[in-house]
Amino acid sequence: MTAHATVKGAKRKKIVKIVLIISFIFVGFVGYGIYWAFFDMKSLPTGEYVTEETSPDGAYTLKAYVTSTSLSADAVRGELVFNERKGKTKNIYWNYRESTAKIEWLDNKTVSINGHTLEVPNEKFDFRNQ
Template identity: 45%
Template structure:
């Protein structure tokens, strides 16, 4: 009788360890998948390979840094434009992304309006992504 009770206790311990191991494994795999999705779709820092031009707005409010990304032999060049807030403590914002482009011609129309390669943006809210256009 005592052996049956010890057997049941041991069985419960093993079951708890097994559930705990599956839960930790599930959290680990979920974390890795989440980071992979973030890195693939939202982390634009990997596109900042070569700074090609930097331009500050007439009033000094913003600076736009344009980076050229070489995707390799099978992918064309990409230009990424990043808005830096000079007078505010904010993180830089991706405002321009153009595929099959190698240059960035930045023209300031005023302190809030910029034209990058013939795409006009009202800063700081509008962005341009070649897949979706101006937003």
């Protein structure tokens, strides 16, 4: 093999590596975009306020909202409010084909929303992941 052929081979390998890296970055961005648009609970629609219930110890409040669009059935979003953290919130419930919310605190950290029992603040229910 000549020195010229070795240089060409090295350039070709470098180009292949760059193309692969760019492809992986592109696939990563597309994958994250799909996750954000369809599965991230932070990007749910706000909806109209329906009801709320506060935990027995007052540490949490669960607020329920119903979203209605002409293109799909109603859905209920449950937003957990951390009362001791100046109103920090977190979506913990999202269920399709519901227009009401029955919230019942079973104890200080266990809540039932329309029959789905969750341990707060870490558990979530999202119909898209069932």
